Amino acid sequence: MTEAGAPAARRGALNSEENILAEQEFMPAVRAMVGREYGRVYAWDAVNAPMIRQWCEVMGIDNPLYLDADYAASSEHGGLVAPPAMLQAWCLEGLHMNNYAPGSTDENPYEVLKLLEANGFASVVAVNSDLSFDRYVKLGEKLYYTTRLDAVGDEKTTALGTGYFVTLKMSFFSEKPEGDEQVGQLLFRVFKFRPANPVKPAAEGDSAPAVPKFKRPKPGISDDTRFFWEGCAEGKLLIQRCTACNTLRHPPAPVCSSCHSFDWDSVQSSGKGTIYSFVVMHYPEVPPFDYPNPIGLIELEEGVRLTAGLVGVKRDELAIGQAVQVEFHTFDDELILPLFRPVAQ
Amino acid sequence: MTSKKTKAFDEVLPGQALPELAIPITVQLITAGAIATRDYFPGHHDKDAARELGSPHVFMNILTTSGLAQRYVEEWAGPAARFADLKIKLGAPNYPGDTMTFTGEVSGRDEASRTVQVTLKGKNSMGNHVTGTATLVLP
Numbered sequence: 001m002t003e004a005g006a007p008a009a010r011r012g013a014l015n016s017e018e019n020i021l022a023e024q025e026f027m028p029a030v031r032a033m034v035g036r037e038y039g040r041v042y043a044w045d046a047v048n049a050p051m052i053r054q055w056c057e058v059m060g061i062d063n064p065l066y067l068d069a070d071y072a073a074s075s076e077h078g079g080l081v082a083p084p085a086m087l088q089a090w091c092l093e094g095l096h097m098n099n100y101a102p103g104s105t106d107e108n109p110y111e112v113l114k115l116l117e118a119n120g121f122a123s124v125v126a127v128n129s130d131l132s133f134d135r136y137v138k139l140g141e142k143l144y145y146t147t148r149l150d151a152v153g154d155e156k157t158t159a160l161g162t163g164y165f166v167t168l169k170m171s172f173f174s175e176k177p178e179g180d181e182q183v184g185q186l187l188f189r190v191f192k193f194r195p196a197n198p199v200k201p202a203a204e205g206d207s208a209p210a211v212p213k214f215k216r217p218k219p220g221i222s223d224d225t226r227f228f229w230e231g232c233a234e235g236k237l238l239i240q241r242c243t244a245c246n247t248l249r250h251p252p253a254p255v256c257s258s259c260h261s262f263d264w265d266s267v268q269s270s271g272k273g274t275i276y277s278f279v280v281m282h283y284p285e286v287p288p289f290d291y292p293n294p295i296g297l298i299e300l301e302e303g304v305r306l307t308a309g310l311v312g313v314k315r316d317e318l319a320i321g322q323a324v325q326v327e328f329h330t331f332d333d334e335l336i337l338p339l340f341r342p343v344a345q
Numbered sequence: 346m347t348s349k350k351t352k353a354f355d356e357v358l359p360g361q362a363l364p365e366l367a368i369p370i371t372v373q374l375i376t377a378g379a380i381a382t383r384d385y386f387p388g389h390h391d392k393d394a395a396r397e398l399g400s401p402h403v404f405m406n407i408l409t410t411s412g413l414a415q416r417y418v419e420e421w422a423g424p425a426a427r428f429a430d431l432k433i434k435l436g437a438p439n440y441p442g443d444t445m446t447f448t449g450e451v452s453g454r455d456e457a458s459r460t461v462q463v464t465l466k467g468k469n470s471m472g473n474h475v476t477g478t479a480t481l482v483l484p
């Protein structure tokens with residue numbers, strides 16, 4: 001199956017010129033598949049209590065609807081039912097890939113992914129799983145699904161790499177003597193891509209942390225800006241001052257915009273100011289920041305403005321003109337940043 | 346524990362927040378979840394295979410994420426809430442050693458069908474592992 005998170009294979013060896021030629025050859029074949037319907041894929045096992053119980057045990061679900069026959073009998077379903085999120089699992093092939101239960105189609109509903117893979121788009125991530133349910137399925141029901149290749153998007157480049165969003169729509173049925181009955185549908189979208197970055201070497205040693213640590217991005221520090229960050233480290237908000245004409249300036253720059261002097265020193269700001277403008281970041285959510293993420297353009301009482309994060313604010317109370325005071329926060333034990341907190345006027 | 350009481354349609358209003366649920370992500374949960382959902386893809390149970398694929402460790406499969414999202418919503422809604430749909434979008438992978446914290450709120454309500462919509466997020470240290478919605482039919 002297609003999964004979140006990991007490239008499924010190493011980067012293809014094609015260079016870009018070859019890719020263009022290859023695309024001209026295979027994309028018509030990919031496009032021609034869109035709209036194709038694929039035959040039944042059957043579940044190996046009828047809906048059954050042991051698999052439900054084990055699924056619930058792992059998921060940490062104790063809903064008696066799935067586990068307690070007496071409770072379930074009194075429910076709207078009239079008996080034990082399977083957890084709805086299990087729907088797709090009933091029909092997976094299991095240990096051996098493409099080993100579908102007897103009666104299943106000989107076609108491969110995922111042939112478009114294989115074709116993309118053969119043309120260098122070897123990695124895959126699951127993007128969407130949209131399940132909808134006509135009804136819950138009961139013990140003893142024999143399920144199958146059919147597949148429609150719904151869409152293959154235009155070539156897209158994301159942070160992961162370049163490739164195609166592929167959307168499959170699966171319809172799940174319960175086999176009945178009186179006529180099969182649809183029980184649910186699944187829209188499944190994957191991104192089939194060529195990784196942007198070569199796969200990192202596997203041999204990192206067992207001490208490598210499983211979870212990458214996301215740190216605050218560090219500022220680029222130059223000879224012009226070093227004083228500012230060193231000031232932050234000492235809990236001082238420093239502003240650059242032209243020593244020729246005494247004009248303050250921020251952000252730091254090598255030359256005075258008033259008199260063009262290269263000579264400067266710095267003065268310590270009181271850290272008091274007002275919100276001149278602000279923005280609240282909602283999307284995209286980038287770690288390690290918390291969202292919504294309010295950011296202010298602060299007008300310091302000395303007269304210059306600077307951009308900084310806001311703390312202790314309520315979104316609906318944010319207002320232009322709000323008085324704020326600087327405070328210094330340490331991130332990742334190494335980065336000290338000035339942030340501003342609202343204070344009484 | 347799922348509370349035995351199911352939320353009544355009349356008591357659920359848009360804007361209501363679901364209680365947070367923090368789920369420790371372990372090798373055990375990832376591998377057991379993959380097998381319980383009949384997903385034997387090596388990246389979900391074999392660390393070496395996962396590394397070959399460019400991941401630092403085994404990573405959670407989407408069917409387990411769906412199951413955990415179901416759990417989060419129904420622990421709040423109660424046992425007799427019936428899912429009309431469960432739609433999820435994946436982001437950052439779930440690796441062992443991380444914690445995924447679900448938050449959610451009631452984002453819609455339809456009198457005619459007596460359904461409510463819940464919007465949810467499952468966030469780990471790298472960002473949102475999952476965002477999504479569920480539509481529930483409530484008594």
Ligand SMILES: [Zn+2]
Pocket residue numbers: 242243244245246247256257258259260261
């Ligand atoms: Zn000057």
